[in-house]
Amino acid sequence: MKWIVAIIQPHRLEAVKQALIDVEVFRLTVSDVQGYGRQKGHTEYFRGQPMQVNLIRKVRLDIAVNDNFVQPTINAILKGARTGPKGNVGDGKIFVLPLENVVRISDGTMGGEAI
Amino acid sequence: MKWIVAIIQPHRLEAVKQALIDVEVFRLTVSDVQGYGRQKGHTEYFRGQPMQVNLIRKVRLDIAVNDNFVQPTINAILKGARTGPKGNVGDGKIFVLPLENVVRISDGTMGGEAI
Amino acid sequence: MKWIVAIIQPHRLEAVKQALIDVEVFRLTVSDVQGYGRQKGHTEYFRGQPMQVNLIRKVRLDIAVNDNFVQPTINAILKGARTGPKGNVGDGKIFVLPLENVVRISDGTMGGEAI
Amino acid sequence: MPTPWKMFWASRPRKCLMGICAIATMLIFMAAPAWGQTATAPVAAPVAAATQAAATAPAAPAVAPIDTGATSWMLASTALVMIMMPGLALYYGGIVRKKNFLATMMTSYAALGVIGLQWFLGGYSLAFGTSHWHGFIGWDNSRMCLLNLSSHSAMVSPGGQNIPEAVFSMFQLMFAIITPALIAGSVAERMKFGAWVAFIFLWAYFVYDPLAHAVWSPDGNGWMTNIGTLLGSTGGAVDFAGGTVVHISSGVSGLILCLFLGRRLGFPRNVIQPNSLGLTLTGAGLLWFGWYGFNAGSANGSNYLACIAFTNTTIATALGGLGWITAEWLHHRRPTTLGIASGFVAGLVAITPACGYVTIWSAPIIGLLAGIVCYWGAQIKTLFGYDDALDAFGVHAVGGFLGALLTGVFASAALNGHGGPNGLIEGNPIQVLWQFLAASNAVIYSAVVTAVIAIVLDKTIGLRVSESVEIEGLDIGIHGENGWDVGTLPEPAITLPGAA
Amino acid sequence: MPTPWKMFWASRPRKCLMGICAIATMLIFMAAPAWGQTATAPVAAPVAAATQAAATAPAAPAVAPIDTGATSWMLASTALVMIMMPGLALYYGGIVRKKNFLATMMTSYAALGVIGLQWFLGGYSLAFGTSHWHGFIGWDNSRMCLLNLSSHSAMVSPGGQNIPEAVFSMFQLMFAIITPALIAGSVAERMKFGAWVAFIFLWAYFVYDPLAHAVWSPDGNGWMTNIGTLLGSTGGAVDFAGGTVVHISSGVSGLILCLFLGRRLGFPRNVIQPNSLGLTLTGAGLLWFGWYGFNAGSANGSNYLACIAFTNTTIATALGGLGWITAEWLHHRRPTTLGIASGFVAGLVAITPACGYVTIWSAPIIGLLAGIVCYWGAQIKTLFGYDDALDAFGVHAVGGFLGALLTGVFASAALNGHGGPNGLIEGNPIQVLWQFLAASNAVIYSAVVTAVIAIVLDKTIGLRVSESVEIEGLDIGIHGENGWDVGTLPEPAITLPGAA
Amino acid sequence: MPTPWKMFWASRPRKCLMGICAIATMLIFMAAPAWGQTATAPVAAPVAAATQAAATAPAAPAVAPIDTGATSWMLASTALVMIMMPGLALYYGGIVRKKNFLATMMTSYAALGVIGLQWFLGGYSLAFGTSHWHGFIGWDNSRMCLLNLSSHSAMVSPGGQNIPEAVFSMFQLMFAIITPALIAGSVAERMKFGAWVAFIFLWAYFVYDPLAHAVWSPDGNGWMTNIGTLLGSTGGAVDFAGGTVVHISSGVSGLILCLFLGRRLGFPRNVIQPNSLGLTLTGAGLLWFGWYGFNAGSANGSNYLACIAFTNTTIATALGGLGWITAEWLHHRRPTTLGIASGFVAGLVAITPACGYVTIWSAPIIGLLAGIVCYWGAQIKTLFGYDDALDAFGVHAVGGFLGALLTGVFASAALNGHGGPNGLIEGNPIQVLWQFLAASNAVIYSAVVTAVIAIVLDKTIGLRVSESVEIEGLDIGIHGENGWDVGTLPEPAITLPGAA
Ligand SMILES: Nc1ncnc2c1ncn2[C@@H]1O[C@H](COP(=O)(O)OP(=O)(O)O)[C@@H](O)[C@H]1O
Ligand SMILES: Nc1ncnc2c1ncn2[C@@H]1O[C@H](COP(=O)(O)OP(=O)(O)O)[C@@H](O)[C@H]1O
């Protein structure tokens, strides 16, 4: 089992979720984060002074999946998260961590089938 | 050492924390997330139009523990997070990831005793 | 590759980021969390009644690094996050998790060079 | 699927309707002594409580000419008192936990709707009609449904200046609205919305209207005004803008109701986490602003008395805020923003009964005392363990009682000039006794009647939300709404059933 | 790098300038019939629409003495109507998604600036100048640029009491501001800011000013006032404080404009996620507060009519809120806070045309009907699938039309006393017809002219933001600002270019 | 454990007490020239600054009859100016970082309390007592502690209409409150609360009261009013509603104080992250609303001048907003919401001294210039590197100075009709010189005295918070409160010590 963390553009969340549903990944956890990466921030203005906002608002997805779902999940995220045909700086990253166990709280089911 | 991630109902946080204290797990990190799982969302109303809210507010706990604490921690979470005797859809999940090292920032202590 | 999670005091974020830049770690993800650890909460007042706030606002950093960067990253965090020469309770912790893979969404680059 | 009408019959609104019928019956009963009366002569009826003012007003042959200046100030004052409800909603709403933000604001907005209806359905007549039953209650058939106001000749001159009775009635309506709305502070975060609506509707009939009549009866026959005479002496209590009628009654009723409701889950731990004190400060600012209508408007005209009431209000309020944060500073060395806001409100409460009777040099004393005393008033609940959530009792009942007594201490007939009494310092110590007796009676009356209403509602529709609603928060649980969505996370995806 | 002036020439502001020139041309054209006129006699010009009031005002020899009370109330009323704009900004701003919070508030604030300029540049003269073209439009050269107001002798007495024309003009300006600002509710979250500015500027000239003249022409020659006479009968429509002029016109224009703009991305899913309903409630409170200036100020003085309008407004609004949440309760058993706020607004809208003409007992009926009807008015969009984002049509056009008709039902000449008509219940059923015809004509006129303006703007500068701005949110995309930063995360590091 | 009183003795409040004693001493010293005077004849004392108005007022035999309309408007105006403080708190509070939200709002609320006390303790007497020392300061024993106001015969007629002196005094108090509150904009996010309280208390005595007297001395002897005469010519400066007294003085003092305090940590990076611009917009809206009391109320009555001031205020403000966002548009193509709000404030500031003296066609010019000039005024700090955090100097001092000069340009005696001067355009160019000299002297005077106060406080109690408090935020660090808790996370568990 793997624990997949994806950092994406906030406005791609809907598309990523749809793409995940298409590959039958239905469960995930979303949180708001701020990222610091290759992407340059956008400019806000305060009484005439432009400011570069470097920490950029992003959305983080945490998805636990069984091993055979890892590649489809990554592909789905890639598909949903890219902002253009060739992608852009700032589109985000996917991280794959090993996951040892899962427990469903309601009934205590463990392991792969609990995911 | 393990890194335990638990996604629970917001209003069970207090109970889970109490249960963790009972098994002498005192340290944890809490963040607010939104989840997408088996649970159906609740209904909010906007000028007469009912709306299904699908992304549901949840609380995420991150707990680093030594190996002998893994089972008691899981049991404590199970105990505190269940909303009824048999649990309910939406009560959440526990994920166990391998953890390789811990460093306490204040004094630089490493490994198991820093947890 | 490793996945480093650091929980620090919110007002040390700037210093930690600077220290990370000094060791050429430029990418990270920041989120706000609340922590429960050794540190005693601070006191707030409500119409004369002091209250202990136990869950303390913290900042969480998630940083994916290649193996040779692990130690410099930890050192940089230690340097930036300590609030005094000897550090204080509440300064936070660093956790190191194994990381199996990274994918850059924009161009699909994988592994170490995508970090 | 059941039709709406079947649902209606099977459920609470039917009960409500029956309640309304019961009230109608009561109104008819109360109106009984008035059946014989002919249509009230509009000008004569609510004459000035102040005797000499009324005396100087000539008996108008047809329609007395309107005083446009006084009318202008009464229109503005009424609007000012109205803005106190949104102000109170922010003040209370900012202090509670975010999950109860909207539900707490809703208590004030509901009062605007419900008491607006109640005033139309007899409330005005009960409070400001001709006195019956030794000044216990008023009634005029012509004031039921505000019928008489639709006539150009409906003029009153309670402040010695002619104003249309319509604006007088609306000014008083705003008082009738804010008084029950204040009670919400004691019972925040756990009361059913339906029970709240029913409670304030009944409370207005059975507590507010009689008390308002007792002090402000337009024919001067209210029992508080004449409490000395009723006891065989002379004189009576005064209450310029409603310290007793508004603040003591609401504060005491709040205490009783919160005892019936019980404490919030987790009290005293885990219940204090204001979601936005900045909105609370803004609410306090709007309250102060609106209170100028409340206090200076109670002069019922654009005259010297209005200006004096305005001045006393300003100075006492400023000192109330300073008093509270000074107390905090001595107590725990943190002058808080909620503290200065609360102190302002305490100052406003205490100067309310006094502002048209006392000289200006007493205003800072009254304000300072109010700030300090109410600070401690908000602490006593920890001693006794009741859960007066937002300190409606600690600030309004305590501050109102203090103000009533201090009015008896500092009153000066020379300043008021409209038949106001002298107080202790001007050599009339018995005035303090009348003030004390009137206030105490109001305490007892409010407590007893509130208890009766609370018991009735508890047995029928129930007062308190379920435990799960309380934990989830009343916003979602009762109103199906979410108070704040201002984090950085993009809006959750939602599905409209049928559209998906 | 191009100089600002080159940039200016190359781009939109130049187009704007050309637009302004076009308008100037139009003004000159319109002014043509007035070229011959001599300087308007200041006192005589905007006399009372009410005949007998004007009759009793003596022909002033030099400068008529000011009625200080009436002037005081008009000053206060004007300020009260002004606060409706910040109120509307909160009301609308709280309902939208957080990414469009500021942009939505900006629509109201921009109206304050833009229409303030427009009123100076002929707006006042078009709406309140001497009638031309059978009461279709007004014009006086002396009122262009508010020139005549800088004279002590510029007095008017539309309410039978002398007030300086300056305050009358400002009072009417506030109406001209809020009317286009209401339209923002229909087009929220997707309209270009530049297009909004251009739209309301043009709309004020071509829709608002003619409609205001049609009802409130100071010489009583507006076509709506005389619609019966124009059709060969006698009588005409009445609109006390602007149900037709303000609410029907803005609601209908909102509908048309939102049809031109198209639906928001994701509609009907994913577009409803209010960022702060507490601010919406506060905005509704400020609207109610300011509406007292709007309605009672429309009596143009401090008189009985102002007090009656005040009373009707209060009772109808209270019942509007109760009506809406009752409808909700019967529909889905959740009385919401947004519901009570919307119901209050519905009540206010419906009583607006009526408040100075109908007896007080009709106010609760009008309010209750408004609350219930507008609740359903807000539902119909799901049937037809247009995206009237914040229900400007559903509440303002529907409520305004309802109010216009009910004015015809409940009007009573005896109550108004200033030449108001009788309605259906007083035995004059044809009044309902005049109300219906006037309102329907306003619907058609607003719809057609709005459509023309929308087409012109769409072809030139474009109405709708790009898809990427819509997704990112208008706050960042258009204004370069972020609405909320209140999470626990410390402020993001920012770099000032050049300082880093 | 030390008793509160021991703590008291050991610490700062004792020092404060000693400061108060010092001030009392000063007051006695200042009062010296007045010892001989008999009780001021109430009607005669603060007569109209306008000569002919005063001349027409008959010498009242006993108590002059009140003008109820004028009194009504002054009561409303005073309440309107009061609401500017909550407005300012929102305006400033919304711009700062979330960790300083409450502390920033607190500066305004504290001013309400502190200056309320100061006014009672001699402030009113110093500003509006009989002139001493060539019009540098006023003093009357009878006005100390507002003693004379508790008398029915205390009437004034500065606007030619009789109003109770009580409301005049309260109106002026509100000016005395908002002026120091404006200074907070320059020193936001780093000043100690205790130092703030002490600063504004002293500043009111030593800067505000003398300046107010210099312009508005009721006997017309203030030095600014007569600056021409004092220089051997004739004439003097005028300042209708306080451009110099309020805005120049506060803006300049803000600059000086922010130089003493030093820049915020991280300036110019990392200090700009407004927590809620929506609240800032709302605050600007409340400021505009309240400013009608400020400007139109400065006519001291319900008269033509009030209406003209109202009109000028409206048009100039609208154009100020347009001017600022036009400047932004030309500069970086982003019209911001903070920009329109700031432009409105700039327009209000610049029209303040002018609004009762200039014709209406000059209002849009003044407003537009103010919007553009103040936009650049807010940019100069980046050149010089001082940290005028919220641009109190850039907007208020710059806008105030501009307004003072433009008053000299556009003034028209015919319009004012109460002894106002002609300006440059009406052929009296020297008026611009008087305006310039008066404003410059105010700049110098404010700067010097503020510097002295700042040095004294810095040496004694210290001006600036510790670095750790600045980083943590003043809300927690000073007030022990948290401004916002509106995230999705449930409330943190809290423990009441002793209850756990
Ligand atoms: N090594 C990393 N560790 C943690 N988070 C990262 C890392 N690299 C990128 N991220 C996160 O992913 C987001 C997108 O990365 P960025 O470099 O801006 O875009 P791109 O995907 O084009 O490289 C960043 O804002 C940051 O939150
Ligand atoms: N595979 C998963 N990956 C990431 N998060 C998950 C996963 N499964 C569940 N969650 C999180 O746990 C929450 C609860 O899961 P849910 O399926 O609703 O309840 P249950 O525990 O009854 O299955 C979800 O809202 C989601 O946040």
Ligand SMILES: Nc1ncnc2c1ncn2[C@@H]1O[C@H](COP(=O)(O)OP(=O)(O)O)[C@@H](O)[C@H]1O
């Ligand atoms: N075992 C743990 N699991 C998860 N989070 C932890 C753990 N230990 C500490 N933390 C997080 O780190 C923060 C700092 O830890 P704390 O014990 O207070 O300070 P110190 O670093 O001095 O031990 C805590 O508030 C908590 O968020």
